[in-house]
Amino acid sequence: MNLNRHTAQQTQKSEPKLACRNVWKVFGHRPRRFLARHDYNPSDQVLAESNYIGAARRVNLDIALGEIFVIMGLSGSGKSTLVRCMSRLHDPTHGEILFDGQDLSTVKEKDLIRIRRHKMGMVFQHFGLLPHRNVLENVAFPLEVQGTSKRKRLERAREVIDLVGLEDRIDNLPNELSGGEQQRVGIARSLAVEPEVWFLDEPFSALDPLIRSEMQDEFLRLQRLLHKTIVFITHDFDEAIRLADRIAIMKDGEIIQTGTPEELLTNPADAYVSEFTSRIPRGKVISAQAVMDPLPQTQDQTLIGEGSSHVSAEATIEQCAQQVFSQPEPLAVSDPKGRIVGTLTQEAVVETLFSGNGSRPEA
Amino acid sequence: MSSATIDLPLHGNGTQLFRKLRRLTFLFWPAAIVAFFVILGQQYQWIDVYPEQWVLPVQDWLNQAMKWLIHECSFGLFTFKELTRSLAWLVSWPFKLGMGLLVQGFDISFQLPLLGRIEGHLPHVSWLGVVGCVSLLGHYLQGWKLALISGGCFLYLAVFGQWVSAMETFSSILVAVPLGVLFGLILGIISYWSKTAEILIRPLLDMMQTVPIFAYLVPILFLFGFGPVSAMLGTVIYAVPPMVRCTHLGLQAVPDSQLEAGITSGCSRIQLFIKIKLPSALHQIMVGINQVIMLTLNMVIIASMIGAGGLGYDVLTALRRLHIGRGLEAGIAIVVLAIALDRLSQAITQSRRRKTASSKNEGIRHRHSLTALGLLFATLALGAEFQWIALYPEDWFISTAPFWDGLMSWINIHLYDVLNTLRSFLLIYLLVPLKKFLLGLPWSVVIAVLAYAGYRLGGWRLALLIAAAALFPAITGYWEKTMYTVYLCGIGVCIAALIGIPIGILAAGNDRLASGLQIILDTLQTLPAFVYLMPCVMLFRVGDVSALVAIVAYAVVPAIRYTLHGIRLVPIPVLEASTMSGCRKRQILTKVQFPLALPQIMLGINQTIMLALSMVVITSLIGTSDLGQEVYIALTKADIGRGMVAGLGVACIATVSDRLIQAATARQKLKLGLA
Numbered sequence A: 001m002n003l004n005r006h007t008a009q010q011t012q013k014s015e016p017k018l019a020c021r022n023v024w025k026v027f028g029h030r031p032r033r034f035l036a037r038h039d040y041n042p043s044d045q046v047l048a049e050s051n052y053i054g055a056a057r058r059v060n061l062d063i064a065l066g067e068i069f070v071i072m073g074l075s076g077s078g079k080s081t082l083v084r085c086m087s088r089l090h091d092p093t094h095g096e097i098l099f100d101g102q103d104l105s106t107v108k109e110k111d112l113i114r115i116r117r118h119k120m121g122m123v124f125q126h127f128g129l130l131p132h133r134n135v136l137e138n139v140a141f142p143l144e145v146q147g148t149s150k151r152k153r154l155e156r157a158r159e160v161i162d163l164v165g166l167e168d169r170i171d172n173l174p175n176e177l178s179g180g181e182q183q184r185v186g187i188a189r190s191l192a193v194e195p196e197v198w199f200l201d202e203p204f205s206a207l208d209p210l211i212r213s214e215m216q217d218e219f220l221r222l223q224r225l226l227h228k229t230i231v232f233i234t235h236d237f238d239e240a241i242r243l244a245d246r247i248a249i250m251k252d253g254e255i256i257q258t259g260t261p262e263e264l265l266t267n268p269a270d271a272y273v274s275e276f277t278s279r280i281p282r283g284k285v286i287s288a289q290a291v292m293d294p295l296p297q298t299q300d301q302t303l304i305g306e307g308s309s310h311v312s313a314e315a316t317i318e319q320c321a322q323q324v325f326s327q328p329e330p331l332a333v334s335d336p337k338g339r340i341v342g343t344l345t346q347e348a349v350v351e352t353l354f355s356g357n358g359s360r361p362e363a
Numbered sequence B: 001m002s003s004a005t006i007d008l009p010l011h012g013n014g015t016q017l018f019r020k021l022r023r024l025t026f027l028f029w030p031a032a033i034v035a036f037f038v039i040l041g042q043q044y045q046w047i048d049v050y051p052e053q054w055v056l057p058v059q060d061w062l063n064q065a066m067k068w069l070i071h072e073c074s075f076g077l078f079t080f081k082e083l084t085r086s087l088a089w090l091v092s093w094p095f096k097l098g099m100g101l102l103v104q105g106f107d108i109s110f111q112l113p114l115l116g117r118i119e120g121h122l123p124h125v126s127w128l129g130v131v132g133c134v135s136l137l138g139h140y141l142q143g144w145k146l147a148l149i150s151g152g153c154f155l156y157l158a159v160f161g162q163w164v165s166a167m168e169t170f171s172s173i174l175v176a177v178p179l180g181v182l183f184g185l186i187l188g189i190i191s192y193w194s195k196t197a198e199i200l201i202r203p204l205l206d207m208m209q210t211v212p213i214f215a216y217l218v219p220i221l222f223l224f225g226f227g228p229v230s231a232m233l234g235t236v237i238y239a240v241p242p243m244v245r246c247t248h249l250g251l252q253a254v255p256d257s258q259l260e261a262g263i264t265s266g267c268s269r270i271q272l273f274i275k276i277k278l279p280s281a282l283h284q285i286m287v288g289i290n291q292v293i294m295l296t297l298n299m300v301i302i303a304s305m306i307g308a309g310g311l312g313y314d315v316l317t318a319l320r321r322l323h324i325g326r327g328l329e330a331g332i333a334i335v336v337l338a339i340a341l342d343r344l345s346q347a348i349t350q351s352r353r354r355k356t357a358s359s360k361n362e363g364i365r366h367r368h369s370l371t372a373l374g375l376l377f378a379t380l381a382l383g384a385e386f387q388w389i390a391l392y393p394e395d396w397f398i399s400t401a402p403f404w405d406g407l408m409s410w411i412n413i414h415l416y417d418v419l420n421t422l423r424s425f426l427l428i429y430l431l432v433p434l435k436k437f438l439l440g441l442p443w444s445v446v447i448a449v450l451a452y453a454g455y456r457l458g459g460w461r462l463a464l465l466i467a468a469a470a471l472f473p474a475i476t477g478y479w480e481k482t483m484y485t486v487y488l489c490g491i492g493v494c495i496a497a498l499i500g501i502p503i504g505i506l507a508a509g510n511d512r513l514a515s516g517l518q519i520i521l522d523t524l525q526t527l528p529a530f531v532y533l534m535p536c537v538m539l540f541r542v543g544d545v546s547a548l549v550a551i552v553a554y555a556v557v558p559a560i561r562y563t564l565h566g567i568r569l570v571p572i573p574v575l576e577a578s579t580m581s582g583c584r585k586r587q588i589l590t591k592v593q594f595p596l597a598l599p600q601i602m603l604g605i606n607q608t609i610m611l612a613l614s615m616v617v618i619t620s621l622i623g624t625s626d627l628g629q630e631v632y633i634a635l636t637k638a639d640i641g642r643g644m645v646a647g648l649g650v651a652c653i654a655t656v657s658d659r660l661i662q663a664a665t666a667r668q669k670l671k672l673g674l675a
């Protein structure tokens, strides 16, 4: 669905932009010692019995260049903690955070500040705007602390403010703005330094549904312009499937499964994931190719005839449902090159749209 | 950062420079005023120095009014003086009871029908009994730790030979605190019920808190005579304001939901008050009680100027004779007593909240009170037999006075040069020039500039108020003394801020330091102002330098506390966002934390000024010649008018600085988008 899904998956083989290697974040008294005592791998039981909170546990992730990577989970599952570890607002208790192959957890304070100043941007759930500075000064703040000249930083700040469409609120103080506007300021501020990696911690969850979906459109529009590598936190599945290239699902600090939205739906790793995904409108996520009857290998060279009705393999069921029901016989499914790869029956569509378990049993 | 500031002139064109200059225009008017008056002052003497013939005899008016009140004012059946004297008589009874219980015992003599006349002496409670009871109370409230602390404190009093004085002080506290609480509660409730009462009471409270305690000792002396009872009444007046405020605040803060619950369950007005509002306000009231106790202790030494005995009297006489050792001994005893009472009353505040949870508490309480009773009777009975049980024997005293005196002479011998150099340095390069400068300022200029500041910060009304307050010392002929007070207080506040704010900032970034500091600050706040004087005199002898050091030490606490608090208040999301914007620690401090904490810090400075003022007044005891000295002289000469006018002068200084800072803070808050 997203334009850059393919590029993301193609680059996945090469070095990831950002990666976590067995990352742990434990809260409590002298957590490093605690982890070391348990061989850097305390069992769930040990953690539960101790006074320690394993807010992020044995996390392994690879985030590719240009990818929108969404982290999901219930409240308290450790999403914010993980992202704070990635940006090193928290020091991870154990493990490596690789940023362009460089381990952030051992980087010196000075270099870290350099990386933050030039390569990272972050948007916060509660905005974190400076109440004593107006919109323009807030957005220019990251440039100001770098020592950019006043003229340049204000110019750049105006640019990004235009980008988020706040040009007529430039002189307002944060508390004179609505929640949505405040978050736009937060977004503009994080973009002012042209970061390579963009962290967004539940950026839209403080907003009402209407503005939220507006902001999501805005976000997608920006991403089409900017092509950042994005780590996006949400606990709203609708939001996730709208935005994500890939989704990681967290529970109690652990990542249970990572995959495209469709993979999570059609192939949940465990009961938790399928429960988590059960209330999603499946028609919006599952593509034709996932539920079609594939044609035998020998015939896959067949090309679509002029005018004959067909759907693309990547179209979602919701998109092709009407077409399927407009004709009695199964609908042809074609790949991007125009070859027919399978057929879509009305039963398959109905099953996907209305059953709780829409994935076709693997043949 | 540096590059940003360097960049400016490079890129800056004419308009930017102009804008920078325009920011300075607010200085124009004050400069103009000063220039105007200075030029005129050369022409007309009266602009420079307030002419003596313009001084209004406010003192005499006050004296006449007082005379009338005492000698002529009458309510028909009785005169005003009779009223006050009978009030004093009334209060003297519980005090006598306390003294009898703790210090003197009771002489009994009465006639029985058959047995004839019985005469005897009922002894006072044994020191062991008191220590035991206090420990039991501590144990009941919080457990072993508090039992040890409170028992230990009282034991200290016995072991270090302060028992008798301490019990005399204690018995006056035992009377003054309930009285203060009762008055405060009543006034608080009245001001809560009636808007008119509130409007009347509030400025009165403001006055009571800004007029130095000293100053209203004089009228009290007149109305109630010299002696422990009038000292106690003075204490009550001093300690009441926070109680009134806390009660009012607590009642006002009762959540609407609770009130609505009460109303819908059919409570009458009275029921609503007793069953819902009072319990809900109880915690705040308890905080008020704690304050009353602390202020009462703070007053112990000062109260001895109008006749209170006990520890305060010991300190005062020692200080007057410069017996530093003995003074410190008694002073420390006051501190020890303060710590014990502070801990106990805070424990009461806390235990109130969890009391209802367990019903077995009832049993525990009975056990505790039975044990206490048993202990009292046992020690009483045994005390008749063994003298050492009734009264801690003198042979067992440990005296620290020789140690302090030794320390003092050691300091005098070994540190003399260092301290003397420091002292001279401070005097020559800081104190004297500043004093000259401030005392040399034309009175009219000072008033005009202050009023202008008031106008800028808060408009005409503030300007008028401030001009009036600043004019008062001039009109009453106390301009010079007032400026002297301002000078000492001003330097003290500046130094306290210079020390306190950095410490607060440091502590805000370091949890271990902060929690350690908290304990120190808590202890410092329980120390009566007088106690600070003694070590200062030890180090710097009498004079301005000692006074300055004492002022700084006493006033630094709020500067630290408010800075720490203000910086801690900055929301974490804002800090994280700043970190992610690439701020260094230092940049976070200067660009985010400090500006956001500034209103809090300003409030802290305001508190610092108030404490410094109250200390300045007290330092007149060690030879400064400010308004405090005036009050002190008035006290010894029983000159009511003089004392009250000087006291009001101090209140004027407090009012001016308080109003200006409050207005500036409100402005700053508005600017920060916090209001």
Ligand SMILES: Nc1ncnc2c1ncn2[C@@H]1O[C@H](COP(=O)(O)OP(=O)(O)OP(=O)(O)O)[C@@H](O)[C@H]1O
Binding pocket: A027, A028, A053, A054, A055, A073, A074, A075, A076, A077, A078, A079, A080, A081, A082, A235
């Ligand atoms: N500073 C801390 N000290 C102790 N425990 C913490 C701290 N920060 C987070 N935790 C704990 O770590 C766990 C994960 O918290 P985290 O904030 O990462 O959750 P989250 O998934 O972001 O939740 P939400 O959706 O509510 O934002 C929680 O149980 C939380 O209580």
Ligand SMILES: [Mg+2]
Binding pocket: A079, A080, A081, A125, A201, A202
């Ligand atoms: Mg979170």
